[in-house]
Amino acid sequence: MSLPVLVLAGSRDGAEDPLARLGRVAHKALLPVAGRPMIDRVLETLSTTTGLGPAYVSIETPEALDSLDRAFTCVPTARGPSGSVALALDRIGAPLLITTADHPLLQPLWITEFLRDAEASGCDLAVGIALRPVIERDVKGTKRTYIPLSDMKFSGCNLFLLRTPRGGAVVELWQRLERDRKHPLKMARTLGFGILLRALFRRLDSATLTSRIQALTGARVSLVPIAHGRAAVDVDKPQDLVLVEKLLAEAS
Template identity: 45%
Template sequence: MTFDVLVLAGSRGGTDPVAAYAGVDDKALIRLGEATMLARVVDALRAAGAGRIAVSANSPGVRAEALRIGAEPIDAAAGPSLSTLAGLSALGTPLLVTTADHALLRPEWVRDFLADTPADADVAALLARRDVIARDAPPTRRTYLRFADGDWSGCNLFLLRNPAAEGAVRLWMAVERDRKRPWRIVRRLGAGTLLRYLCGRLTLADALARLGAAAGVKAAAVAARHGLAAVDVDKPADLDLVRGLIV
């Protein structure tokens, strides 16, 4: 499958603690070995077979770095969901979406994700089980979603396969808007779904089916084959971990 890529590298405003820890202006510009974090991500995507690679950024330094490494800078919007919608409009589908802080990204993870995505899925996300992360990654604190069929952590890798996937992005936008009004999020998913989750009876597949129905899409979770796919650079300890793994 031919595909284009959107790399989210926008700033949330204020001082980024990881960038400050590394002594740079923007997290995407942190050097890991001979390359910036953004360059490592773009190199992995290109090796995986990506066509057009766009970098969503509002920092002049990140935009300049995108041009230097042969990617296309596009304007970041106010938040990742709006930036993704803008990228979807500019690039079309199928579109792979990832982040500039996915510093350990490997071409085979991308190829495996695309190969393992169900053929009928409009949108898919890569997630790693807790036991797979424990098997492959050094001790690291990750955020887990706890479902009846196991604990899962996101891997910052998404596939918007066809135009219908825009519905999922718009649901994401609505959830971002309502993050300080959680009752509205619950209302979209249904109280029964929330109760099943709180009682430990909701499986990941059931949750995605409910989310997909709310967005009008067929959504799928793809299990990561390698636990390191769940490691990104959100805090200084993550940067120390990644630096120790890149030799």
């Protein structure tokens, strides 16, 4: 049985997104990376990864992708990524692998190892992460944004597996937090003040965090380390584009 994949490509700014302007393209997803639209690189990787398909792309302007010679189906976006995932989950169901259009370094090996470890964990929702030492080993000199827990520092890898329908409850929690992102007290009430205090004082560990999510949603979440530091490198800003093209040149 093939695993459906959702590629998040929404951009509220469209052609006015800074990266779209930089690449002189109609949408950020089409930003040329070493001569090819970065979403094309993602779709190629997905198409060559055993066991994946069909592919869905969440984008607000499907016509922007008309020039791509790939097999995919466009699905609607919402105001934020959590809403877009919720819309896709209603249509496609679980299990569902999720990645993003701005991940042009994505490799089949990273996906297959992530899926293997997510399946072994028995979770409802798996989140791919890269630990700081792994990133610094594989991408020397890079400056990434890390999430500091008491037992690890990590960056996300833009890989998620909604392994069971129960994982949808975590998406609902994500939507609530996204709606309240400008209202810290509301977020605190949702997550619990104890959790936020632990995070503030760097005393929050991964087990406590995932246990709290399970208490709130009934879904088991697993943070799945990926053993390849480049999996944490996406293209969010011009400096990222320079780095990714350098890494692609080194690998060729």
